[in-house]
Amino acid sequence: MEKKTKRTKQSINREELESRILRSAEALFAEKGYSGSSMEAIAMSANISKQNLIYYFPNKELLYQRVLKEMLDIWIEKLSFLEAHGDTPEAVIRRYVHEKMQLSRLYPNGSKVFAHEIISGAPVLKEYLISHLKPQFDRDVEIVKSWINKGLIQNVDPEHLFFTIWAATQTYADFSVQMEVLLGRTKLDENDFSRAEEAVTSFVMRAIGAKKNNE
Amino acid sequence: MEKKTKRTKQSINREELESRILRSAEALFAEKGYSGSSMEAIAMSANISKQNLIYYFPNKELLYQRVLKEMLDIWIEKLSFLEAHGDTPEAVIRRYVHEKMQLSRLYPNGSKVFAHEIISGAPVLKEYLISHLKPQFDRDVEIVKSWINKGLIQNVDPEHLFFTIWAATQTYADFSVQMEVLLGRTKLDENDFSRAEEAVTSFVMRAIGAKKNNE
DNA sequence: GAATGACTTGTCTTAACGGTCAGCAATAAG
DNA sequence: CTTATTGCTGACCGTTAAGACAAGTCATTC
Known part of the structure; x- marks a missing residue:
């Protein structure tokens, strides 16, 4: 299960979590549009706290652009x-x-x-x-x-x-x-x-x- | 309890205003989506007050459905x-x-x-x-x-x-x-x-x- | 095994939003 | 003219949103 790379457990987690967030955001933006998708809802959908979401994507606009x-x-x-x-x-x-x-x-x-x-x-x-x-x-x-x-x-x-x-x-x-x-x-x-x-x-x-x- | 639609000055105005609201709402919903279009913005775009908009369309969902x-x-x-x-x-x-x-x-x-x-x-x-x-x-x-x-x-x-x-x-x-x-x-x-x-x-x-x- | 930096959360502020309500203004009806 | 109806507004309320902040936890490195 561990990857034999220089990547630490953290950075692997980060990548995994980032893409999980992006997928969640994508699904929500698709269904509810930009304004209809709250940061909290996106966070919940990705199973993290809103504050943690903001840690990864400091604001909603940026998250949208990444998607x-x-x-x-x-x-x-x-x-x-x-x-x-x-x-x-x-x-x-x-x-x-x-x-x-x-x-x-x-x-x-x-x-x-x-x-x-x-x-x-x-x-x-x-x-x-x-x-x-x-x-x-x-x-x-x-x-x-x-x-x-x-x-x-x-x-x-x-x-x-x-x-x-x-x-x-x-x-x-x-x-x-x-x-x-x-x-x-x-x-x-x-x-x-x-x-x-x-x-x-x-x-x-x-x-x-x-x-x-x-x- | 039937409504007689007399063509008074008021009712003519009402029709005119209603369709102006609908056009404004339509344009805003098209551009910003449902959640992105606030009742206040729609009202402003139709040159009326928010409360007046709500007088004509008692809630946003209904306005959207009418559009x-x-x-x-x-x-x-x-x-x-x-x-x-x-x-x-x-x-x-x-x-x-x-x-x-x-x-x-x-x-x-x-x-x-x-x-x-x-x-x-x-x-x-x-x-x-x-x-x-x-x-x-x-x-x-x-x-x-x-x-x-x-x-x-x-x-x-x-x-x-x-x-x-x-x-x-x-x-x-x-x-x-x-x-x-x-x-x-x-x-x-x-x-x-x-x-x-x-x-x-x-x-x-x-x-x-x-x-x-x-x- | 302690320092360091990455990660996570609880609490709070500020603003915007949808909607209510009481009352005022304009018009229509008697 | 008087009254009833319709149209409109200002003040207000509860909720939810984005994001700030500080403090805590955890993994990595020395």
């Missing part, structure tokens, strides 16, 4: 997207949709916190969107344009292609409750997600004019 | 969707996408409040989703299935077709800030929405296998 940053780090890592691959456009986009869908399935709470933030006008993330997301978006749009110019895919609107992919995948995290009701589930399971991914992938493939090899 | 209800009424009215028309599936779906897109453009705040609510697990609306939305959804899904069986459209996953359409259209209300950043706009204008609608419509048309007449 957002954690999610964004994961997204950036998983969605380097169009970066250099000898793959065909279809393969690239197929993989992109797959990754995005996985993220909705694996990190629904982070996704919801992000959604709340953007819907609220991105008071915290706006700068990040401008400095990080837009440049990457512009590059990716250019790549899609070049595919179109080379006749590799149909003539689609590149910007709105991305918007639609994002929306169609993210909705399985953010609006999961609505889908659970409509599909008559208590929770979306593996199977639902796999059907969803197939459906979305199929839509996108048709949109870009790919020959579907799976139907 | 949601207003939005849902509009949606239901506009999205009777597949109800009886001699139109082709393509025409019906095209109109559906158009209506949904219009709603995102005309009622972005209501849409955002709804989004916050669903993302938060629909604590207020869950019952409504079960009792109203699901039956309509089931009917609409059946219609799409029948179209497929008659060979009128491609074999798509009906449930997820709706989810994708909803997500792809609603995103233009909920995530407008993100798009503004990415498209380099300060506000999405008429033109952006028209491009967006074309793009989304085009995607959906291809997804259901309609021959597009403009490419």
